[in-house]
Amino acid sequence: MNIILNGKQFSIDKKMSIKDILVQNNIGGKNIVVEVNKEIISKSQWDQTILKENDQIEIITAVGGG
């Protein structure tokens, strides 16, 4: 199954949750926001949100800026 993660295409197993994706990519849950198809998924939903074919996932954090 294919997903787009931070603009790049990835092939993942079926029935993976947001939390699984974060763990797989070594991303801690602190200081990030997750969007699926431009909709914010709150942290409490990461476990239960199962990704679907062609989902677009964005993992966003704060960086330096003026």
Next chain:
Amino acid sequence: MIKLRLLQLWVVDKIMSLVIDKKTYKSRLIIGSGKYKNFEETKKALEASGAEMITVALKRTNLGQNNNQKNLLDYIDPNTYKILPNTAGCFSSEDAIRVCLIARELLNDNLVKLEVLANKETLLPNEKETLVAAKELVQLGFSVMVYTTDNVQLAIELEKVGCVSVMPLASPIGTGQGIKNSSNLKSIIKNANVPIIVDAGIGTASDATIAMELGCDAVLLNSAIAMSDNPIQMAEAMKYAVKAGRKAFNAKRMKISDIAVPSSNKTDTLS
């Protein structure tokens, strides 16, 4: 006597304080967190500047990084500093609103710096999209500090739609050209009931002082500190520059004379 002194100190403190969205700040300097060599330098510059508010941008995380890799927010404590997320890199109201919603989720706060740019070359604000986004964000419950041009009428409109602060540029982002149109800034200040903060274009300490002498409520800058040879020293210089400018503004400068006027009394001279 002691009571009177305390009252005087309180009044002075109030005059010297900045209020944005009902929160009081002692420092009238807001700094950005971009372009520093590392997070440690960002933190040191922030401390040296005396600023209580710091802007951040929101971007995609790096994939495949070390789980223990430090994040900017590990260095800037949101309990100590007010984190002001910006919408840098947005060219439409739609994108800017999306970033603000992400910022609110990340920081659990409604305060945002709205910037909607017209194009990648000039980095000048897109006036129409900025106004559309500001209006919608206010309706969504955001407290909007808005980056804008030095267009006086637009500044009035942005205040009218409910922005908590209007932030006109001194000159284009990252140029360090200083204040290009002080008449427009003065006019914006004269017509405003919300804090006017010069944002972008400040190049060195004297630029910040001039902005404050014009009557700006605060100055927001990033590159002037981060791109100097010694960011920590420049951060400190900016702290004093903003204070000096504000004090001079409160003290009201002398009138400019076309002819020379001696400093000493004309009578009882030796010759």
